[in-house]
Amino acid sequence: MAGMKTASGDYIDSSWELRVFVGEEDPEAESVTLRVTGESHIGGVLLKIVEQINRKQDWSDHAIWWEQKRQWLLQTHWTLDKYGILADARLFFGPQHRPVILRLPNRRALRLRASFSQPLFQAVAAICRLLSIRHPEELSLLRAPEKKEKKKKEKEPEEELYDLSKVVLAGGVAPALFRGMPAHFSDSAQTEACYHMLSRPQPPPDPLLLQRLPRPSSLSDKTQLHSRWLDSSRCLMQQGIKAGDALWLRFKYYSFFDLDPKTDPVRLTQLYEQARWDLLLEEIDCTEEEMMVFAALQYHINKLSQSGEVGEPAGTDPGLDDLDVALSNLEVKLEGSAPTDVLDSLTTIPELKDHLRIFRPRKLTLKGYRQHWVVFKETTLSYYKSQDEAPGDPIQQLNLKGCEVVPDVNVSGQKFCIKLLVPSPEGMSEIYLRCQDQQYARWMAGCRLASKGRTMADSSYTSEVQAILAFLSLQRTGSGGPGNHPHGPDASAEGLNPYGLVAPRFQRKFKAKQLTPRILEAHQNVAQLSLAEAQLRFIQAWQSLPDFGISYVMVRFKGSRKDEILGIANNRLIRIDLAVGDVVKTWRFSNMRQWNVNWDIRQVAIEFDEHINVAFSCVSASCRIVHEYIGGYIFLSTRERARGEELDEDLFLQLTGGHEAF
């Protein structure tokens, strides 16, 4: 025992006084003074501190932080000597888990407790477990960007802050599902709302906000983001993060393993959100056509999520699936065995018959639209001079199977045209149908189904009609289209604005009424997708972009005089010209033999097969970020092999860790 005294009060052992502050790093904090020797174990010191404080509290999460060395004293069996602690050490006795504000990929803020003492890799894994995101190795944390002091006029609206800081997870076990969500979310209405925020796509952002948010204008702007990644082998405390700080949670490595809509609602949604924001903020470029598909998917996803058709938590009950199969089999059998039913359904294929105006563009013709009697049956469109001639031969008959259907609609101009490009052995014949407002949706839906070889008897016909009507009402912005205003919290009064679905540069390029029909056109191909399917489709389309998954860093290659961009993707490194943006050279990881980091001169050297050597120093970000990216991707590529195994954290830290000892 330290602190043996003589009768006169002199200490006769080698003990000395150690002052420990209680609380987080705060010079004003209360402190306790202990009598210790160099042989005292940390565990004993902890015990003494608690005794001295003499307060009833759960101290189990507390540990000692050594300020000067920026180090936690977590090895309770180590002695003070082993740690090298002397009387001048500034020690803080504080909690290891502290609250942070996490900015999620969907741009919502969430308060939760993160570990400040474990390596970031573990801390992120714990956060992901709490949020029920599988494969935490793909995510990491970024420092929030410095907030530029804006003029006081622009008051940011108070945003909702979700709070999970009181939720404690039992370690180790995967949280059980309860009422379709992980059990720890179902404790209170508040956490339940939080789960909905996590697992359901957010409504489209306000177009004005979209225009205000910073967007990268050049490649070098795109490098900025990557300078903010935190170090995954060190703890938050060591990286200067304080309790209550804001951090961004993002998918860092663009290699998404085993993406399964059924088991991963939160992961899928957050990934979708990150992809969506990537596109909206022009972090990744796409073509006009691709943007329309993205917009259509967003529109569709938003519609589904607002209308509450989130889809039952599928896959929870395999028995139910069996039942479904059995039922559908039965259905098929019944249909097969009862020919009369089939006959009925065949004979009652709905037809459309009406007066429409038709225009066939031909060379050297000045004829405009002409009124015809049009009959649409199965997939065939026939038109006659008048209704009386209908039993006879039509002027023309067109089988719409495989045709292209393009809407040409201007609601305010009361123009409802359907442009058809009908293939025939001779080529495509073009024909325009001009409908009345109330005719349009039915004819359009019929044309679309016919182009896919389906008739109006198809079950999707009604939903197709509804989708078209819904979209038409979108165009009547201001007039308050009926039925399309979802009851969701953020469905603004003016209806859906197509500008919220596309990147701002398209806002400048197109008027809203130009944009809407194009989105509608793209929407017809995705209208039948479920929420999860649509999200997955969105992610896939995002992944198919040529620039997908490239993280940009500004570097200076050895022997080069100008800065260049290094793009890091999941399978390759790309050398990119900074000014022009052209790819200069690509190296694949599969050809990489080794990479080294010289921490002194901040240089990364890589050797590829056939003695190709590359070396560069990092300009825009620390070279440890580049190093961690490379190592991380290589770690991720080993996952396929280790499928089903526990995450090999040591390997990850070994591949990404830097100069610190483990």
Place this chain on the structure above:
Amino acid sequence: MGESSEDIDQMFSTLLGEMDLLTQSLGVDTLPPPDPNPPRAEFNYSVGFKDLNESLNALEDQDLDALMADLVADISEAEQRTIQAQKESLQNQHHSASLQASIFSGAASLGYGTNVAATGISQYEDDLPPPPADPVLDLPLPPPPPEPLSQLVVKVHMNDNSTKSLMVDERQLARDVLDNLFEKTHCDCNVDWCLYEIYPELQIERFFEDHENVVEVLSDWTRDTENKILFLEKEEKYAVFKNPQNFYLDNRGKKESKETNEKMNAKNKESLLEESFCGTSIIVPELEGALYLKEDGKKSWKRRYFLLRASGIYYVPKGKTKTSRDLACFIQFENVNIYYGTQHKMKYKAPTDYCFVLKHPQIQKESQYIKYLCCDDTRTLNQWVMGIRIAKYGKTLYDNYQRAVAKAGLASRWTNLGTVNAAAPAQPSTGPKTGTTQPNGQIPQATHSVSAVLQEAQRHAETSKDKKPALGNHHDPAVPRAPHAPKSSLPPPPPVRRSSDTSGSPATPLKAKGTGGGGLPAPPDDFLPPPPPPPPLDDPELPPPPPDFMEPPPDFVPPPPPSYAGIAGSELPPPPPPPPAPAPAPVPDSARPPPAVAKRPPVPPKRQENPGHPGGAGGGEQDFMSDLMKALQKKRGNVS
């Protein structure tokens, strides 16, 4: 033809009877009855095929046995479908029903012409004596009498200028037709065989993708068409899967890289394929360059800079850069097929003869809606065509390939087994479906069977064409031969496709872990005490993956003749002896590159990866066989 015509008739009618029974037992797969409306005039199938009665009359003698073979194939196919239907319902694939239904409805619209053929069959059947009670094939009949499938007789031109007439029903995919042709032609069944459509008028041609519905494609042809269907080998068909580096890693215009590409080893190829086709989304090769575009309606060609993206072909408008935001869409692939153009230099004054054409499949004549493009050389041409196919068909292409590979390898094996089936029912249960029995005394390697089949298949596939070494794993239960002698020189068995490790050398860091990093010492950190184990992967003693030298793969086993015997169980020859126990697993090479592989057992292939594609990944083939066995066993049980 030694047999008398009576014999043929007898057999023929038996077969028809069988077929009827089998079709009737297709509880799930029933077609809706024919539309009561009278056939429309414009639908006429006189293209390359006629209705059955007519063709029967018209057919010459040697075509009769061709048709017989077809019928056999049909029966076995019907059987297959029954089983598949059962299987599918077992596998919770309730959507398959709707899927097939949609295929039907697709076919239904072109059904009028074919109905003639269908009725032809049924009338014929009425005259037939009741089918003889076959102890093997007597299935319990479900009540609904469905409509027989409508069939077409298609004339296929072989590469020796002969033709074969073939029955194709409206549900058959190009893959099925190819399988039929394999049986008829005794060819080597390698993956390059394809159905090929040529349009003499437009001078364009293309191969059918294996998943395409043949009748549907043919229905786009006009009545008086000169179009033909060929059966031939085209190595372009699956070139990307044999040498993915030529499409994915080609550095334009750099000769040295081209050479290194040729040398890419099998393992890297595999990881490249996996990366490109097995992720959440497939990767379309990055392809861009100047091509000539034929201007609408003119014979002049304009050079433009084109880029391929997953969403379509784009070009760089005048005065713009090739950044994504400036690109203008040239065409999207949804409604067009890609064709090779032949001799367009002559026909359209194209700058070169390396042309490809994009058009809607229904367009059969010259039209401004046909897009003609022209490349500088054949390599570029092949890259574009393949790239467009990948963008258009996506993962389906890879699934097709894997089926083709499986088929190529299985062709000999399963036709052997096919005759054995009845006698030795336990045999095919090695399939992953059952998964429990390993009658061959197989070493317990989790689920090797798929891999073995695939690899064997792969070997077969590759043997015939180029002398590529087989991809590892030498379990070869079917081919009775001594184990290969120089086992140690073999490369370690690469993990099964899909489950394999992703790359060779990036795995080397794992090595660094073992050795504690012998390489470049990283300068120690400022104050942290122990010098850190450096991250570098310096690993000088690690040799590159061993070159693939090994003896050429076993000789090709010719497929046995198409056997009608498969139907008439009583006429079976004595079953061949069961395959010998397979060769032991190759001894892992000492110079195995990634130690991590050694640490972990090979990952079992994931069978259920995409249950949506029936038989998509070769495993289906086996599933089918084991299911067939079960069905047969069941049947026997019913009889006895």
